[in-house]
Amino acid sequence: MIHIRQLSKCDFQAAIAIKEACWKSDYKDIVPLEAFSTSKEIGVFADWFLNPGNDFRLLFGAFFEERLVGFIGAGTAEIEDSTNGVEVNSLFVESEFRRKGIGTLLIKTALEPFHELGYEEVVVYNWHDVPSNRFYRHIGGTLFRKVVQYPAGKALPVDIFRWDLARMQELLTSICKRRHLTE
Numbered sequence: 001m002i003h004i005r006q007l008s009k010c011d012f013q014a015a016i017a018i019k020e021a022c023w024k025s026d027y028k029d030i031v032p033l034e035a036f037s038t039s040k041e042i043g044v045f046a047d048w049f050l051n052p053g054n055d056f057r058l059l060f061g062a063f064f065e066e067r068l069v070g071f072i073g074a075g076t077a078e079i080e081d082s083t084n085g086v087e088v089n090s091l092f093v094e095s096e097f098r099r100k101g102i103g104t105l106l107i108k109t110a111l112e113p114f115h116e117l118g119y120e121e122v123v124v125y126n127w128h129d130v131p132s133n134r135f136y137r138h139i140g141g142t143l144f145r146k147v148v149q150y151p152a153g154k155a156l157p158v159d160i161f162r163w164d165l166a167r168m169q170e171l172l173t174s175i176c177k178r179r180h181l182t183e
Contacts, residue, residue, distance in 0.1 A: 002069075002102060003064075004063075005060065005061060007061045009050070012042060012049075014068040016045060019041065020036060021094065022095075032151055032152035052075065055075045060110045062097070062105065064097065070094060074089060074114065081144070085121035101175075104139065104181060108169065120164065122164075127156050129157070139172065141161030141163060
């Protein structure tokens, strides 16, 4: 059984290990591996969470038998993407736990507090050629715009998806009920 809870600082190392494994498998031959540094990521991750400035930020993890198997980070979206939106900054699930509804549960759980606070939109930046693009389309993502990012100097197209938050929550609730997904 999967249990979803907020992450704490003691979970950061395990979360970064999941992110690194996903980079090595999902982004292989797409994103240069040298663009990922475990030590740098731990610092960025901790800084993002512990120093939110004026942003509202949350981290949730999916646990199987007390082992972290996936996580999500979400926070206030940049104003150029949405004037009242939340951005899903990270969503990673270990490969052996995919296609079991964990990503759906993580997104639904992480977005509930933002919905309750009156946020209206969801934004996700995702490299165009990675497998997770199919997932974001599956959950109703609309391509908002495209940009180019340069990890380790390589030009990579990025798709920016946007959703109406209330409709997204309805869709995720429906998917969870249909698939009998619970925390």
